Amino acid sequence: MRMSKLFVQTLREFPNDAEAISHKLLVRAGYIKKLTSGIYSYLPLMQRVLAKISQIIREEMNAAGAQELLMPFVQPAEIWQKSGRWEVYGRELARFCDRHDNKMCLAPTHEEVITSVVSGTFTSYKQLPINLYQIQTKFRDEIRPRFGLLRGREFIMKDAYSFHTSQESLDEEYENMARAYKRIFERCGLETKMVQSDSGAIGGSVSHEFMVLTSTQTGENDVFYCENCDYSANSNHAVSILLNPQTNGADYGYDKEQKLDTPNVKTIEQLSEFLKVPSSCILKSVLYIADSKPVLVMIRGDKEVEETKLLNALGALEIRPATSDEAYDYLGCEVGYLSFLGVDENKVKIICDKSAQGMKNFVIGANEPHKHIVGYNFTKTPDFVDVSLVKEGELCPCCNKPLKVTRGIEVGNIFQLGTKYSKPMNATYTDENGEEKPFIMGCYGIGVTRTAAAAIERYHDDFGIIWPKEIAPYHVDVVPVNTEDSEQMGVALEIYNKLLNAGIEVVLDDRADRAGVKFKDSELIGFPYRITVGKTIKEGLVEFKCRKTGEVEKMTADEAIEKCKTLLLS
Numbered sequence: 001m002r003m004s005k006l007f008v009q010t011l012r013e014f015p016n017d018a019e020a021i022s023h024k025l026l027v028r029a030g031y032i033k034k035l036t037s038g039i040y041s042y043l044p045l046m047q048r049v050l051a052k053i054s055q056i057i058r059e060e061m062n063a064a065g066a067q068e069l070l071m072p073f074v075q076p077a078e079i080w081q082k083s084g085r086w087e088v089y090g091r092e093l094a095r096f097c098d099r100h101d102n103k104m105c106l107a108p109t110h111e112e113v114i115t116s117v118v119s120g121t122f123t124s125y126k127q128l129p130i131n132l133y134q135i136q137t138k139f140r141d142e143i144r145p146r147f148g149l150l151r152g153r154e155f156i157m158k159d160a161y162s163f164h165t166s167q168e169s170l171d172e173e174y175e176n177m178a179r180a181y182k183r184i185f186e187r188c189g190l191e192t193k194m195v196q197s198d199s200g201a202i203g204g205s206v207s208h209e210f211m212v213l214t215s216t217q218t219g220e221n222d223v224f225y226c227e228n229c230d231y232s233a234n235s236n237h238a239v240s241i242l243l244n245p246q247t248n249g250a251d252y253g254y255d256k257e258q259k260l261d262t263p264n265v266k267t268i269e270q271l272s273e274f275l276k277v278p279s280s281c282i283l284k285s286v287l288y289i290a291d292s293k294p295v296l297v298m299i300r301g302d303k304e305v306e307e308t309k310l311l312n313a314l315g316a317l318e319i320r321p322a323t324s325d326e327a328y329d330y331l332g333c334e335v336g337y338l339s340f341l342g343v344d345e346n347k348v349k350i351i352c353d354k355s356a357q358g359m360k361n362f363v364i365g366a367n368e369p370h371k372h373i374v375g376y377n378f379t380k381t382p383d384f385v386d387v388s389l390v391k392e393g394e395l396c397p398c399c400n401k402p403l404k405v406t407r408g409i410e411v412g413n414i415f416q417l418g419t420k421y422s423k424p425m426n427a428t429y430t431d432e433n434g435e436e437k438p439f440i441m442g443c444y445g446i447g448v449t450r451t452a453a454a455a456i457e458r459y460h461d462d463f464g465i466i467w468p469k470e471i472a473p474y475h476v477d478v479v480p481v482n483t484e485d486s487e488q489m490g491v492a493l494e495i496y497n498k499l500l501n502a503g504i505e506v507v508l509d510d511r512a513d514r515a516g517v518k519f520k521d522s523e524l525i526g527f528p529y530r531i532t533v534g535k536t537i538k539e540g541l542v543e544f545k546c547r548k549t550g551e552v553e554k555m556t557a558d559e560a561i562e563k564c565k566t567l568l569l570s
């Protein structure tokens, strides 16, 4: 490809609506162009990257025994009504009516379609297991489409679905997919960590996510992991052993239940200071609104609520913290002094976090303004549920060593669905005894566009993208410093043609621009290797530069070609 012909426009400045470095660089280096919020055109450079990632996925999925198909992007409401998700999917599902007033939607995922595809086609146990996958566009009307390709509204996903006659068979395929995923990301030049996760709207019980660990803030997930054993989990699923599971207010002089004036003492910090007790001796009350109903969460004062855990514990679709007006309306008291005391459980659901399990003689709000109660003990033992966020330093649930935390970008995940879709959709096979049984299913996703963006989050510097060579749009950028100089241009062309003939993906920067401009673009776009043909050609030498290490070497044109072959073809 000649740079003068390549459909690309690099920008001098970062776009001002971008926060994530991958988003900034993809726009500035001419990979994507925004059409509207969360929806982008993938320009030729991007398309090459996506094609490479897709090809790696294809090869590894095929090698793992899965078969590729392609399912419709536009789907009728009926199958979603049948699975029960039409009502529960929420506003991420883009719905519309066709000209005959049939309710339709744009595919956010394909469990319903694949279940209806397999159902009635493979009907005997003898035909199972089977694993089918596609690489396709999805649409999710994400509440916060941001970070460019990391969280788009329209994006490309590889989704696979497996069908089994037993849990053992599903377990085997789950392991098989986990191995395939590891290979896929390795081949994309990305190190990933497989972590336990919440199953979310897709459902099922066992699930793992593949995370690219990043130091950037853009990783939207916190991953807790143990350096001593294999334990690692997304924060929405992580559990820990508290450092001080038992706390007792009596240790601070509060051994009798007593209502105290605590004027204008509203926050846990203020209360802790005022009463001279650690926050772990205070039972905090936080009001949420879950599917328009109030839920009061009681949690130890030094812990925070993990909203996904709470959502799951409630079996709710949407939750948010209540406003102070709502708190007043439901509990009759201003925020700062709330608690479950005197609260009608028929009107307000009460959830007690596990962290409260070991608390004695603790402090709680009196549910009266400017008053708290000290030395309080539960009169009846609540059903404790885990809805709290793990903190770094708390102990590993497997081996009791301190947990660490890091940011991660979820590039893929695997789920055991069980019969979540086959049962309601009545998708069955006939077993050895002639009995009809629902398929046992698994599903396995990879964000193709997100993987590309995650690679940039992981590999970039101040000058631009540093693509792993496996997924770079082109491998080598050949730059004649002065295109007017026939000797330089002649050697550059010769290198270009020889590399092309060797099957190496190469760009010739034949633009009449200043060399500085061409070098800047080369670094910004992120070609793994650059061969510069400048004045030293008089001595028969060109410059070979590695984008990743920044290392520059002088060598003959033939040596440079040989070097490319060794680096890229072996």
Ligand code: ATP
Pocket (backbone or CB within 6 Å): 109, 140, 142, 149, 150, 151, 152, 153, 154, 155, 156, 157, 200, 202, 410, 411, 412, 413, 445, 446, 447, 448, 449, 450, 451
């Ligand atoms: P997230 O928790 O990030 O919203 P998810 O759990 O909704 O992801 P899945 O429904 O399991 O994701 O989709 C499979 C894969 O598709 C994810 O692992 C991710 O790589 C990718 N993906 C999901 N949502 C988006 C999005 N809005 N933009 C880009 N990629 C996405």
Ligand code: MG
Pocket (backbone or CB within 6 Å): none
């Ligand atoms: Mg999501």
